[in-house]
Amino acid sequence: MSRPTEITIDLAALRHNLQVAKSLSPNANIVAVVKADAYGHGVIDVTNELSPHVEMFAVSCVEEAMVIRRGGVDTPILLLEGGFCEDDYELAAEYQFHLVIHSQQQLDFLSVAKIKTPLNIWLKIDSGMHRLGIEANTALDYVNQLRNMEAVGAIKLMTHFASADEVNRDFTTKQLNRFTAVVNTLQAKTGERFALSMANSAALIQYADARAEWDRPGIMLYGVSPFEQNNDVVNQLTPVMSFTSKIIALRNIDTGESVGYGHTWTATKPSTIATVAVGYGDGYPRSAQSGTPVLVNGQRAKLAGRVSMDMISVDVSDLKDVAVGNNVELWGKRLSVNEVASWAGTIGYELVTRMPKRTKRRFEA
Numbered sequence: 001m002s003r004p005t006e007i008t009i010d011l012a013a014l015r016h017n018l019q020v021a022k023s024l025s026p027n028a029n030i031v032a033v034v035k036a037d038a039y040g041h042g043v044i045d046v047t048n049e050l051s052p053h054v055e056m057f058a059v060s061c062v063e064e065a066m067v068i069r070r071g072g073v074d075t076p077i078l079l080l081e082g083g084f085c086e087d088d089y090e091l092a093a094e095y096q097f098h099l100v101i102h103s104q105q106q107l108d109f110l111s112v113a114k115i116k117t118p119l120n121i122w123l124k125i126d127s128g129m130h131r132l133g134i135e136a137n138t139a140l141d142y143v144n145q146l147r148n149m150e151a152v153g154a155i156k157l158m159t160h161f162a163s164a165d166e167v168n169r170d171f172t173t174k175q176l177n178r179f180t181a182v183v184n185t186l187q188a189k190t191g192e193r194f195a196l197s198m199a200n201s202a203a204l205i206q207y208a209d210a211r212a213e214w215d216r217p218g219i220m221l222y223g224v225s226p227f228e229q230n231n232d233v234v235n236q237l238t239p240v241m242s243f244t245s246k247i248i249a250l251r252n253i254d255t256g257e258s259v260g261y262g263h264t265w266t267a268t269k270p271s272t273i274a275t276v277a278v279g280y281g282d283g284y285p286r287s288a289q290s291g292t293p294v295l296v297n298g299q300r301a302k303l304a305g306r307v308s309m310d311m312i313s314v315d316v317s318d319l320k321d322v323a324v325g326n327n328v329e330l331w332g333k334r335l336s337v338n339e340v341a342s343w344a345g346t347i348g349y350e351l352v353t354r355m356p357k358r359t360k361r362r363f364e365a
């Protein structure tokens with residue numbers, strides 16, 4: 001048998017999570033966000049699975065969108081950071097990519113690009129996150145410029161929330177109000193009615209007012225909660241990624257003996273230590289602290305000492321019938337990636353997205 005470290009991608013769970021997202025906003029068009037290799041899940045398999053059920057995909061840039069096209073999927077794709085040069089606009093026109101416009105520089109690229117079919121533009125308005133987007137008081141000027149370009153077809157308006165995952169609703173409410181005010185002004189002054197898009201996963205779940213013609217769920221499709229606290233909706237989600245390995249060595253150590261690099265964990269009683277074939281070279285976070293939960297044969301045990309490149313040590317002293325070859329789940333259906341992430345000072349988004357190439361990926365229908 002080869003080294004047993006792998007991630008399993010449950011495509012049925014992906015479909016299920018999409019249904020949960022759709023149930024929140026039954027009339028919306030779904031833009032499934034699949035940037036960064038579908039949050040580390042494998043963008044070709046994920047888009048092939050979802051394409052019959054969503055209206056659009058979203059990625060960061062043309063290069064990511066081309067991977068999807070080459071994978072045989074012809075669903076429209078939105079480029080969330082828009083074009084980075086003239087060529088991007090020409091490719092977008094050729095391959096039916098929708099583009100975010102968030103700056104004057106992008107309008108300038110668009111105005112000189114040689115485009116045969118009109119482009120779908122998503123004008124991004126900064127409603128308070130101050131990351132991407134045009135300022136509210138320039139929106140009319142942008143719409144007028146866009147309307148004067150032959151290369152421009154439909155224009156949608158979008159914004160993005162900074163803290164829709166938080167318990168306190170004040171900031172998101174402020175962003176919603178600002179965005180609504182811009183939309184109302186634009187519609188009054190142009191006489192045009194614009195399709196809107198606001199919600200990421202957290203907003204889709206928590207803010208009925210943020211649900212619009214086009215919603216943009218990402219993390220929830222992968223069965224990972226965007227929140228620190230669970231709620232009724234996230235309890236319906238099923239984790240798509242399972243990260244597993246096996247025990248490759250087992251030993252008993254005496255009280256006072258320590259484990260791993262830097263001997264940072266010391267036995268306070270005679271202990272049994274399992275060595276598992278997974279480390280930071282496989283995507284397990286090196287920052288995971290001693291005590292991080294690990295499932296051995298479905299039972300909770302604790303990480304003991306530092307994470308190595310290829311191995312971790314787990315204190316299995318309190319578990320019954322542990323043997324070399326036993327299955328270990330690092331995260332998945334019975335141990336959430338968010339719980340592991342909290343022991344490593346990060347969030348589930350980062351852990352699933354940064355899985356290295358080295359780790360084998362297996363897809364289950």
Ligand SMILES: *Cc1c(COP(=O)(O)O)cnc(C)c1O
Nearest residue numbers: 033080160200201216217218219
């Ligand atoms: C990544 C992203 C999303 C999806 O966010 P989730 O929190 O993963 O649901 C939506 N909109 C934009 C603009 C994004 O960059």
